Amino acid sequence: xxxxxxxxxxxxxxxxxxxxxxxxxxxxxxxxxxxxxxxxxxxxxxxxxxxxxxxxxxxxxxxxxxxxxxxxxxxxxxxxx
Amino acid sequence: xxxxxxxxxxxxxxxxxxxxxxxxxxxxxxxxxxxxxxxxxxxxxxxxxxxxxxxxxxxxxxxxxxxxxxxxxxxxxxxxxxxxxxxxxxxxxxxxxxxxxxxxxxxxxxxxxxxxxxxxxxxxxxxxxxxxxxxxxxxxxxxxxxxxxxxxxxxxxx
Amino acid sequence: xxxxxxxxxxxxxxxxxxxxxxxxxxxxxxxxxxxxxxxxxxxxxxxxxxxxxxxxxxxxxxxxxxxxxxxxxxxxxxxxxxxxxxxxxxxxxxxxxxxxxxxxxxxxxxxxxxxxxxxxxxxxxxxxxxxxxxxxxxxxxxxxxxxxxxxxxxxxxxxxxxxxxxxxxxxxxxxxxxxxxxxxxxxxxxxxxxxxxxxxxxxxxxxxxxxxxxxxxxxxxxxxxxxxxxxxxxxxxxxxxxxxxxxxxxxxxxxxxxxxxxxxxxxxxxxxxxxxxxxxxxxxxxxxxxxxxxxxxxxxxxxxxxxxxxxxxxxxxxxxxxxxxxxxxxxxxxxxxxxxxxxxxxxxxxxxxxxxxxxxxxxxxxxxxxxxxxxxxxxxxxxxxxxxxxxxxxxxxxxxxxxxxxxxxxxxxxxxxxxxxxxxxxxxxxxxxxxxxxxxxxxxxxxxxxxxxxxxxxxxxxxxxxxxxxxxxxxxxxxxxxxxxxxxxxxxxxxxxxxxxxxxxxxxxxxxxxxxxxxxxxxxxxxxxxxxxxxxxxxxxxxxxxxxxxxxxxxxxxxxxxxxxxxxxxxxxxxxxxxxxxxxxxxxxxxxxxxxxxxxxxxxxxxxxxxxxxxxxxxxxxxxxxxxxxxxxxxxxxxxxxxxxxxxxxxxxxxxxxxxxxxxxxxxxxxxxxxxxxxxxxxxxxxxxxxxxxxxxxxxxxxxxxxxxxxxxxxxxxxxxxxxxxxxxxxxxxxxxxxxxxxxxxx
Numbered sequence: 001x002x003x004x005x006x007x008x009x010x011x012x013x014x015x016x017x018x019x020x021x022x023x024x025x026x027x028x029x030x031x032x033x034x035x036x037x038x039x040x041x042x043x044x045x046x047x048x049x050x051x052x053x054x055x056x057x058x059x060x061x062x063x064x065x066x067x068x069x070x071x072x073x074x075x076x077x078x079x080x081x
Numbered sequence: 082x083x084x085x086x087x088x089x090x091x092x093x094x095x096x097x098x099x100x101x102x103x104x105x106x107x108x109x110x111x112x113x114x115x116x117x118x119x120x121x122x123x124x125x126x127x128x129x130x131x132x133x134x135x136x137x138x139x140x141x142x143x144x145x146x147x148x149x150x151x152x153x154x155x156x157x158x159x160x161x162x163x164x165x166x167x168x169x170x171x172x173x174x175x176x177x178x179x180x181x182x183x184x185x186x187x188x189x190x191x192x193x194x195x196x197x198x199x200x201x202x203x204x205x206x207x208x209x210x211x212x213x214x215x216x217x218x219x220x221x222x223x224x225x226x227x228x229x230x231x232x233x234x235x236x237x238x239x
Numbered sequence: 240x241x242x243x244x245x246x247x248x249x250x251x252x253x254x255x256x257x258x259x260x261x262x263x264x265x266x267x268x269x270x271x272x273x274x275x276x277x278x279x280x281x282x283x284x285x286x287x288x289x290x291x292x293x294x295x296x297x298x299x300x301x302x303x304x305x306x307x308x309x310x311x312x313x314x315x316x317x318x319x320x321x322x323x324x325x326x327x328x329x330x331x332x333x334x335x336x337x338x339x340x341x342x343x344x345x346x347x348x349x350x351x352x353x354x355x356x357x358x359x360x361x362x363x364x365x366x367x368x369x370x371x372x373x374x375x376x377x378x379x380x381x382x383x384x385x386x387x388x389x390x391x392x393x394x395x396x397x398x399x400x401x402x403x404x405x406x407x408x409x410x411x412x413x414x415x416x417x418x419x420x421x422x423x424x425x426x427x428x429x430x431x432x433x434x435x436x437x438x439x440x441x442x443x444x445x446x447x448x449x450x451x452x453x454x455x456x457x458x459x460x461x462x463x464x465x466x467x468x469x470x471x472x473x474x475x476x477x478x479x480x481x482x483x484x485x486x487x488x489x490x491x492x493x494x495x496x497x498x499x500x501x502x503x504x505x506x507x508x509x510x511x512x513x514x515x516x517x518x519x520x521x522x523x524x525x526x527x528x529x530x531x532x533x534x535x536x537x538x539x540x541x542x543x544x545x546x547x548x549x550x551x552x553x554x555x556x557x558x559x560x561x562x563x564x565x566x567x568x569x570x571x572x573x574x575x576x577x578x579x580x581x582x583x584x585x586x587x588x589x590x591x592x593x594x595x596x597x598x599x600x601x602x603x604x605x606x607x608x609x610x611x612x613x614x615x616x617x618x619x620x621x622x623x624x625x626x627x628x629x630x631x632x633x634x635x636x637x638x639x640x641x642x643x644x645x646x647x648x649x650x651x652x653x654x655x656x657x658x659x660x661x662x663x664x665x666x667x668x669x670x671x672x673x674x675x676x677x678x679x680x681x682x683x684x685x686x687x688x689x690x691x692x693x694x695x696x697x698x699x700x701x702x703x704x705x706x707x708x709x710x711x712x713x714x715x716x717x718x719x720x721x722x723x724x725x726x727x728x729x730x731x732x733x734x735x736x737x738x739x740x741x742x743x744x745x746x747x748x749x750x751x752x753x754x755x756x757x758x759x760x761x762x763x764x765x766x767x768x769x770x771x772x773x774x775x776x777x778x779x780x781x782x783x784x785x786x787x788x789x790x791x792x793x794x795x796x797x798x799x800x801x802x803x804x805x806x807x808x809x810x811x812x813x814x815x816x817x818x819x820x821x822x823x824x825x826x827x828x829x830x831x832x833x834x835x836x837x838x839x840x841x842x843x844x845x846x847x848x849x850x851x852x853x854x855x856x857x858x859x860x861x862x863x864x865x866x867x868x869x870x871x872x873x874x875x876x877x878x879x880x881x882x883x884x885x886x887x888x889x890x891x892x893x894x895x896x897x898x899x900x901x902x903x904x905x906x907x908x909x910x911x912x913x914x915x916x917x918x919x920x921x922x923x924x925x926x927x928x929x930x931x932x933x934x935x936x937x938x939x940x941x942x943x944x945x946x947x948x949x950x951x952x953x954x955x956x957x958x959x960x961x962x963x964x965x966x967x968x969x970x971x972x973x974x975x976x977x978x979x980x981x982x983x984x985x986x
Contacts, residue, residue, distance in 0.1 A: 005648050007410065007411060007412050007647075007648065008410070008411025008412055008413060008587070008589075009397070009409050009410050009411040009589075011411075012397050013397070018414070040396075040397075043395065043396045044396075047395075052648060052649035054649075054650070054652075055649045055650045055651055055652045056649075056652070056836060056837050056936065057649070057687065057689065057836065057837075057838070058836045059689060059690075059691070059834070059836065060834050061834060061836060064836070071649065071650055073647075073648035073649045074648075075575070075647065075648060075649075076410070076568075076571040076572075076575070078572075078687055078689050078754070079568065079572070079602065079606065079753070079754065080496070080602065080605070080606065080686070080687070080688070080689060080753040080754025080755060080756065080946060081495060081496025081497075081499065081601075081602030081603050081604045081605060081606045081753055081754075081946055101356065108355075111274075111275075115277075116268070117268070117271070117272075117274075117275040118267070118268015118269070119268070120272065120274075120442070120443065120492070121274065121444070122442040122443065122444070122492075122524065122911070123524040123910065123911045124523055124524060125524065125910055125911070125912065127524075127910065127911035127912045128442055128524075128911055130442055157268070158266075158267065158268035159267065159268045161266075161267070162266075162267055167263070167266065167267075171263075171266040171267065174262075174266050175258045175259065175262035175263065175266060176258060177876075178256070178259070178716070178876035178877060178879075178880055180262070180265055180266070181493075181714070181715045181716060181877070181880050181884065182441070182442075182443070182490075182491060182492050182493045182494075182714060182715070183261070183264075183265030183266075183270055183490065183492070184272060184441075184442045184443040184490075184492025184493060185442050185492075186265050186266055187266075187268045190266060205924075206920075208919070209919040209920040209922070210919075210920045212918075212919040212920075213918040213919050213920040213921075214918070215918075215919070216440075216442055216911065216916060216918060217442070217919075218439075218440045218441055218442055218493050218495070218884070218888065218916065219493055219715065219880065219884045220880055220883060220884050220887075221880075221883035221884045221885075221886055221887035221888075221917075221922065221925045222887070222917075222919040222922055223879075223883045223922075223924050223925045224876070224879075224880065224883070225919070226919065226924070
């Protein structure tokens with residue numbers, strides 16, 4: 001199981017939980033599992049999320065490997081100027 | 082309104098063109114003579130990107146009518162280098178990284194050349210005030226001022 | 240951590256300052272920008288814009304304009320379909336209003352004519368009947384339940400009931416127990432701030448030249464930060480396959496985020512399609528102000544608690560950003576970055592994105608961060624004053640460092656904030672004496688940076704020189720940096736490499752030049768492309784020597800046998816390998832395609848001394864120093880250039896620049912005389928100190944540097960003004976009348 005930190009305003013979709021646990025070995029599995037377990041997350045995931053994995057931000061990479069002890073933080077999809 | 086026939090000199094070459102009575106010198110240079118080195122940033126004389134010399138006087142070519150060029154001597158950025166020999170200002174702008182996007186660069190070079198012809202040994206403050214009519218959004222002006230001073234020193238033979 | 244699997248630590252070319260490859264073109268006037276191209280039979284396009292902030296379009300009659308001699312096409316929204324995709328539809332509606340105009344300057348029709356005079360005359364003949372609707376341009380007013388609704392149906396899921404429909408997004412970030420944190424504080428400061436909308440102020444207005452043949456194939460020449468993005472959006476709007484639209488990026492006369500979207504390009508293509516002739520469309524400066532993409536304006540509340548000895552115990556911010564007439568996605572970056580510089584046990588940020596009757600905001604250098612960090616850094620400064628603490632010591636005491644759980648969630652890896660603060664503290668600027676009416680201010684700044692989709696091809700020419708083909712418009716000298724990285728990796732001299740920015744047909748997709756991504760991501764792809772070519776070159780040398788490819792390695796531009804067992808061969812130069820390549824298997828190239836991650840965050844600290852004239856309220860910046868972590872400065876001149884340019888844009892934001900709307904909802908200062916950006920005589924030298932704390936995510940340690948420098952100036956200047964006049968300022972810009980008013984209120 002991977003622990004995923006959920007940002008504040010998304011917690012309405014996770015019964016108020018700041019951290020949820022899902023079975024996932026990569027980013028895609030993580031997103032798929034989040035949608036299955038917490039359907040309320042689907043609109044934001046569709047709009048776009050980034051994944052911070054042990055401090056490194058990934059925007060799209062489905063197959064980046066996630067370990068059980070990885071720090072996983074969901075973030076809004078990153079843009080810039 | 083009928084177009085006007087104008088005979089002038091651009092960068093030393095005798096040049097003729099026709100233009101509408103309300104057409105700016107900048108539009109003539111860019112659209113009729115294909116000298117697109119002078120840029121339009123505002124069309125109102127606020128940004129200096131269209132700076133050229135008319136009879137030895139620094140002007141915003143967007144505020145001058147094409148018809149006013151009759152019998153005048155026009156100098157633009159395209160005439161600044163002599164063949165492959167860059168003017169010291171041009172060389173120092175490259176060496177000193179005094180440009181990023183480069184859109185303001187032609188106007189600033191024309192204006193800086195006019196300054197150094199008048200005042201070969203300006204203070205930084207004098208350079209800053211002389212170039213206050215030439216907007217640059219990329220560099221924060223720091224490297225521009227330093228490049229102008231480096232060129233001035235070279236031209237003085239210092 | 241190993242920076243690089245190849246273990247490269249010493250550099251021959253990286254860190255030097257060679258001349259940029261586009262230098263001569265740009266100092267001689269030869270460089271071709273958006274408005275500089277022409278095509279045979281070209282028409283001139285002009286756009287008719289709404290004089291109203293908010294109105295229903297009852298009818299548009301274009302018949303008189305169409306009948307005018309010399310007019311070749313007139314279009315309105317009726318000439319476009321209605322895209323199913325929300326994003327495409329919004330972009331199209333912003334380019335050409337459908338049903339309603341949403342802001343002063345919103346496009347309603349366009350003409351293509353044989354010259355500008357005829358085009359302007361034709362615009363006057365277009366009759367638009369409007370039904371004027373109530374409007375709103377202020378963020379706090381737009382959030383009220385009874386505010387005029389800009390666009391209905393855009394509020395995202397989960398927004399609280401009872402708010403105006405103008406509120407589109409709500410974000411919350413943070414961790415820890417806020418109540419417990421504030422209970423531990425010896426001093427709490429709570430204050431509200433506003434910032435005005437500003438414009439990127441690129442000197443080159445938007446411009447493009449569009450051609451559409453009867454065969455459905457299109458060509459577009461355009462000044463943009465991202466021509467692949469332009470292609471995608473325009474193809475969607477015009478109902479074309481992406482493959483049929485080739486987009487070439489011109490030289491770009493400044494962007495700063497403002498050229499990451501499309502405003503006129505679909506209109507030019509539609510005019511070209513309808514007229515059957517090439518159409519050049521160039522915005523004038525007034526159009527740039529009224530109808531491109533300025534920043535959000537903001538309204539922010541910040542509350543921070545601190546102990547007597549300067550430890551922050553809790554920090555809270557609520558951010559309200561208006562992003563104009565369509566949903567914007569900016570407040571989340573403000574809410575994430577607001578407290579990024581601090582190591583906090585209890586932190587919460589709340590953000591709201593709001594629509595108003597203003598032009599849709601676009602990115603501007605670190606979008607969303609400057610206004611948030613301005614408010615936070617102002618309150619931190621006020622706490623330092625109240626508690627009699629040194630503002631640099633307090634920041635050092637609370638600084639985020641490796642291992643800090645950031646305010647936005649992830650734990651930081653190697654970051655350069657502490658080193659940057661230490662450098663500022665040790666700098667003579669910090670100890671220099673101040674005169675009367677003078678103040679010193681400082682602020683931290685932060686930006687995330689990212690990588691993104693990137694393709695690079697490295698071609699080895701038969702003479703041993705190298706061409707690099709990349710797909711990101713060069714906005715700050717990136718072609719020089721990319722050539723340097725290629726030369727470094729190949730071990731050849733810089734002048735043997737030429738880098739060009741390719742059109743959309745010549746490479747796979749490249750993301751927009753944004754997010755401070757190019758030197759990082761294109762650099763990374765260039766290095767990998769060069770390594771691929773090196774592998775091929777080693778294999779060719781091995782073939783000639785008749786040894787195993789594994790027994791050959793590359794060093795300083797030569798293939799060499801790896802040891803005595805491999806054979807006693809003279810090193811083979813890149814020139815020899817290139818020249819013999821037709822005999823050894825054909826041309827040699829390397830390429831790399833990646834969606835790069837691992838950009839590495841960037842921190843900076845700015846220090847400013849200034850003087851406020853008590854008679855006029857005018858502020859003069861006397862001394863300015865920028866400290867920033869660049870990871871590894873590839874071309875230090877252009878790193879400094881980013882630091883200086885960003886600082887000066889921030890100075891303008893702090894002191895002068897603002898979008899001013901009248902009661903009628905119209906923009907009152909759409910020109911460079913009344914929207915005053917800093918000029919040379921306003922400024923001192925901008926000194927720079929580059930720190931190099933390598934980014935573990937790049938082979939050479941590079942971090943993006945372009946965006947962070949615009950973040951700190953807002954608070955640094957405000958803190959210096961506040962200390963100078965003995966009064967805490969809380970609204971930007973601090974133009975002379977506003978400072979004078981504050982001084983008078985003080986008595």
